Amino acid sequence: MSVAIVGAGKFGQAIARGFVRAGLVAADRIIASTPCSEDLAKAAKIGVRTTFDNLEAVKPSNVVFLAVKPDVMRTVLYEIAPIISERHIVVSVAAGVKISYVEDKLPVDTRVIRVMSNTPCMVGEGATVFARGTAAKDSDSVLVQQFFSTLGFCVESEESSLDAVTGVSGSGPAYAFCAIDAMADGGVKMGLPRDLALKLAAQTMLGAAKMTLEPGSHPMILKDNVGSPGGTTMAGVHKLEELGFRNCLISAVESTTVKSVELSQQMLDEDKNYDEDVKTAVLKI
Numbered sequence: 001m002s003v004a005i006v007g008a009g010k011f012g013q014a015i016a017r018g019f020v021r022a023g024l025v026a027a028d029r030i031i032a033s034t035p036c037s038e039d040l041a042k043a044a045k046i047g048v049r050t051t052f053d054n055l056e057a058v059k060p061s062n063v064v065f066l067a068v069k070p071d072v073m074r075t076v077l078y079e080i081a082p083i084i085s086e087r088h089i090v091v092s093v094a095a096g097v098k099i100s101y102v103e104d105k106l107p108v109d110t111r112v113i114r115v116m117s118n119t120p121c122m123v124g125e126g127a128t129v130f131a132r133g134t135a136a137k138d139s140d141s142v143l144v145q146q147f148f149s150t151l152g153f154c155v156e157s158e159e160s161s162l163d164a165v166t167g168v169s170g171s172g173p174a175y176a177f178c179a180i181d182a183m184a185d186g187g188v189k190m191g192l193p194r195d196l197a198l199k200l201a202a203q204t205m206l207g208a209a210k211m212t213l214e215p216g217s218h219p220m221i222l223k224d225n226v227g228s229p230g231g232t233t234m235a236g237v238h239k240l241e242e243l244g245f246r247n248c249l250i251s252a253v254e255s256t257t258v259k260s261v262e263l264s265q266q267m268l269d270e271d272k273n274y275d276e277d278v279k280t281a282v283l284k285i
């Protein structure tokens, strides 16, 4: 198996590192491309092959990960389309880019899978949901499941769920990092050294997440177990409620989901305008 990662930025590097770390693909079977020399140097440090040329990455590969930002997706799809064949599986990890958008620009019957994952893939604790395109086979779905299961939790779903998945787990690590940082700030404010405060905050999140994932657990029951009657915890939980902590998180997930929906619509609208511009130009000729 040979893997191309087109768009070797933060997320492209995260999955490359994850695949190599898990021993799923040998580093020299991965070729990463980007026009950004800094990103290419970072990818090279993982041990993968690198190139500025997307076609050089795609040609020898059979699994092609598209990890570019949505605004360059069209350019990249048109660039690689002439060399995409039945041998390729195209896996898009871009937020807000619909499967139909990708399929539209590639040869008929290209096997496409759309994935929403997250950066904890780097440490084997990713959360991934994927949906298959119209020509994708069961074996493609099994392969993608295999890839992302080595990087953490992975499940197949309908494409319609992927905007909300982006809201919870795609962008979710950013909310968790903000929470960890803020808890550490609180510790420093109360007199702890910064490195200890940060370690305690991160380890606490890790432990709480692990407990929540135990079969039969529920976060609110676990929360009740922490709060001793008349003790410290409920004073803190009361403050969280007063300042709208849960409300904030629900709204953050909602805003991210809405942004993902808007991104999809914006891309379809831009496509329509682009097609009309091309038609007008052809008519002029």
Ligand SMILES: NC(=O)C1=CN([C@@H]2O[C@H](COP(=O)(O)OP(=O)(O)OC[C@H]3O[C@@H](n4cnc5c(N)ncnc54)[C@H](OP(=O)(O)O)[C@@H]3O)[C@@H](O)[C@H]2O)C=CC1
Pocket: 006, 007, 008, 009, 010, 011, 012, 033, 034, 035, 036, 039, 054, 067, 068, 069, 070, 072, 075, 076, 093, 094, 095, 096, 116, 117, 118, 119, 170
């Ligand atoms: N970061 C995350 O946590 C997650 C990101 N994603 C998705 O991953 C994708 C990438 O995001 P992220 O890694 O954060 O963004 P980055 O900007 O870090 O990475 C994008 C990379 O693509 C490069 N690039 C730009 N144009 C081209 C081109 N024509 N051909 C090949 N490469 C190109 C960029 O180079 P340059 O900098 O020069 O433009 C950069 O190296 C997005 O679609 C995002 O939705 C999905 C889940 C999580």
Ligand SMILES: O=C(O)[C@@H]1CCC=N1
Pocket: 095, 166, 170, 171
């Ligand atoms: O911020 C973004 O658009 C990407 C998608 C999910 C996480 N990062």
